[in-house]
Amino acid sequence: MGVRIIFRSSVLALLLLASAASAEPVKYSPPDQAFEVVFPAKPECSARNVEVMGRTVVMHVCSYSNVEAQLFYSVDFYDGLLVPTHVRSVDLLKGAMIGAAASTNSTIVESHSVEIGGFPALESVMRDRSGLISLSQFVLADQRLFSIHFAGWPNRVPKEAVRIFMESFKINARP
Secondary structure (H helix, E strand, O other), rough: OOHHHHHHHHHHHHHHHHHHHHHOOOEOOOOOOOOEEEEEEEEEOEEEEEEOOOOOEEEEEEEEEEOOOOEEEEEEEEEOOOOOOOOOOOHHHHHHHHHHHHHHEEEEEEEEHHHEEEEEEEEEEEEEEOOOEEEEEEEEOEEEEEEEEEEOOOOOOOOHHHHHHHHOOOOHHHH
């Protein structure tokens, strides 16, 4: 009886390893093709209504979690949120970063302005109360806000995985 349980457990473990090993990178792009990003495997996507600047907009979140390695990948964007032209991009990006830090109970460790695909962006490193580190990029393109996030535990984050995911993010509009 014990051998049968061990055998079943071993087969189950092999099946799980085979399914994890066969995970193929998946390119994701929203229906309007505004951007593309490559996840390590198929992401889970959801949408919900949120209040932003006094308007109800749809927030889309697509994410993938590698539970075994404790690595987390996500991208979010909004439908119905058009940034007024009088709002400075640096202020909007900083507000998005502060909002992300507040919603995850994180502290902003560092941030700096960058450019992604010719669009203004802000890159930040945050740490939550449990010590989880995240790298985020907030991009303002054609009056739309996009953000991409990678999170993991210090000293266990594979730098190559971070680089591949973050560099795969492409805005499909022209500045």
